[in-house]
Amino acid sequence: MNTCGTIDCEAEAQDKYLCGKHTRYLQTELNKIPELLEDLFITMAKLDHTAPQRSEGGGGLSTGSAMPLRYGALELRQALGLWTHSNAEKLAQDHRAGNFLPMLSKLISDATDCIDNPPEVRVITTCRCGGQVVTEEPKPEDGKPDTGNCEICDEYYEQTAAMTRFRIHRATPEALRTRDAIKWIRDNAGISIKSTDIWNWQREGKITPTNRQEGSREHPTYNVADILKAHYLNVEKNRRATNF
Template identity: 30%
Template sequence: MSHECTTEDCRNHTSTYLCGRCTSDLQQWLDKVPVLVRELSVTVARLDNVRPAGGGGGGGHQPGSAAPISLDALQLQENLRSVGTDAKAYAQDSRAAGLAWLIQDWVTKAELLVSGPDEPPINHAANRERVRNIAPAMPTRELLPWLRQNARIVVTSMDIRNWARRGKLNPVGREPQPTYHPHEVINAWHDTRVP
């Protein structure tokens, strides 16, 4: 007997509650579970973002009390331990679509706990614009340490002379020595390092 797959927005016909494509997708999620269960053991014990066992509030860690653990990681680990390994078996269950969604949600949350959130991309253009508004033009002897400390880049006086000679950098003033805007030096440095 053929009917539609129970996965939301899937109209594929199937003889089970999940079509072949949705069963294959679920199997890919299930294949991640054993590794995540192991990796969550480390995350459970990680002490950077934990609540005391027993939910205790106040007072900090008391002698003889349970060590702090990540309860979120522990709960996800237990949830994932309850998951089966065969997507075809889930496809036979009338609750298959909901179970598949729940497993995907647990795996996604576990991956985030294990690896942490993605680092936001660095907006170099915005950083250079901020420097333009806060840093005045400086002579090379002041500029080099400023760039090391504030922009975390190493530029030599030879770099600055070469960029000025090639027209990548224009001095603001020449008396008693040339001065350069830090944001222009950062631009020149960035242009020579980014393809």
């Protein structure tokens, strides 16, 4: 005669390893799986196209592809799928049966949380292949890397603030006059910055002309990365509104 293998249960299980009560509980959990698998698929694929798209022309939203695959939902769906054709009476005959109920209950709880509160998918950088590097993890604390995988080639990236600044400096022009810098930023970053902003940031010492050693008649030129850095600092401090 066996005793129920569930923690804190000493009921008789006869020739099995789960008592009748916990076998019924296990079957109740198993019955939840088919519907959860469907809900997890919807969450996993994010089929509702709710991702914010970049504004084009008249300001409307473009109709692009759905948000990237949610790997947390995918993993939970795969784990629950292993239980799909299971039967509690048969599982109760396994000597490990006492662990099955808490194990399955935890999976179901995690799946329910994933469906009710789908994670935010953040884009942290652009991959060398042109795809977006995405993550479901929250933004890390200052100084810690932001990590993610490319949604196209799955390449892994670690992105830090220092690396981002280096990439911006390397990719942006270093000596453009005010009006040319404004046009470059508008065309390439989709951000509208006014000439008065640049003049004010120079006056406040936030940016410095790259040709300040030349004659006074020369139009000042600026490193575009310096302008963008000043812009983002002012946005974060809510010191000015931005036009996108």
